[in-house]
Amino acid sequence: MTSLLLTGATGAVGARALTLALADPRVERVVALTRRPLADPDPETRVVLDNRVVDFQALPEDADWWQVDAVACALGTTRKLAGSPDAFRRIDHDLPVRVGELARAAGATSYALVSSVGADAGSRNLYLRVKGETERDLRACGFPSFTAVRPSGLYGGTRTRQENLGDRLAGASRVLSPVLPARYRPVHVDLVARALLDAAISAVPGEHVLESETL
Ligand SMILES: NC(=O)c1ccc[n+]([C@@H]2O[C@H](COP(=O)([O-])OP(=O)(O)OC[C@H]3O[C@@H](n4cnc5c(N)ncnc54)[C@H](OP(=O)(O)O)[C@@H]3O)[C@@H](O)[C@H]2O)c1
Structure with missing residues (x-):
């Protein structure tokens, strides 16, 4: 039975991952780190939900x-919302990596990250570079099992932030989906959440990348 630490549980992917985790027979406890309290879970659920409202700048x-088996990270923002490239990096890179360092130090053996299609630490594009750097620095944390889930544009679910141009483009590209290369077709948040959770729980040894077309 797995104890799971989840970040981003108020977001589109993370909320779905939380719902799936609370219904998963492999899970015994979910520690959800959030900035604001989550709603109480279904009283019928067998899984313990331990919601910790934390200051992510001072974890x-x-x-x-922190003493969990596995970590699933669905936390992230946009450059526009963050306010600057540095602020964006402090959220999308520093927070997932800090969570990884602390959970690994406490004994976690598996980490699954929602990254992005095209993540590349050498990219000239800020978003793709930061996502690639986050993957790189999480690999260096030494988790026996590490998985980067790399979705293309997402659809479905409920975003906590206002939708931005990227979201609208992802929505529009659903029309073009049949003619897009499989890797760039929009993908439903449910598939991303399921892949994230399965990777964290199954903890298959080694480093893994799940590209969008495999989700
Ligand atoms: N949207 C897309 O098309 C797309 C495509 C590829 C990859 N991704 C990646 O997928 C991941 C999840 O995306 P999503 O669409 O589910 O995002 P979302 O709905 O905007 O949710 C983002 C989550 O991150 C949390 N978060 C944001 N800033 C934070 C901060 N400073 N401190 C702590 N928590 C913070 C939010 O918490 P609050 O509710 O407290 O704000 C929320 O739980 C992100 O990493 C994103 O980059 C998205």
Whole structure:
């Protein structure tokens, strides 16, 4: 039975991953790190939900809830919302990596990240570069199992932030989906959430990349 630490549980992918985790027979406990409280789970659920409302800029190093088996990270923002390239990197890179460092130090053996199609630490594009750097630095944390899930544009689910141009383009490209290369076709948040959760829980040893067309 797996104890899972989840970030981004108020977002489109993370909320779906939380719902799936709370219904998953392989999971015994979910520690959800959020900026604001989650709604109470279905009272019928067998899985314990431990919602910790935290200051992500000052994550407590010695909290006992870091002691989990697996981490699933669906946290992220946009450059526009963050306000600057540096602020974007502090969220999309520094927070997932810090969570990884602290959970690994407490014994977690598996980490699954929602990254992005085209993630590349050498890219000239800020978003793709930051996503690639995040993958790279999480690999360096030494998790026995690490998975980068690399979706193309997402559709479905409920975003907590206002939709941006990227979201609208993802929506529009659904019309073109049949003629797009498979890797760039929009993908439903449910498929991303399922892949994220399965990767974190199954903890297959090694480093894995799940490209969008495989989700
Ligand atoms: N949208 C797309 O088309 C797309 C495509 C490829 C990859 N991705 C990646 O997929 C991931 C999930 O995307 P999504 O669409 O599910 O995002 P979303 O709906 O906007 O949710 C983002 C989550 O991250 C949290 N978050 C944002 N800024 C934070 C901060 N400073 N501190 C702590 N938590 C913070 C949000 O918490 P609050 O509710 O508190 O704001 C929310 O839980 C992101 O990493 C994104 O880059 C998205």
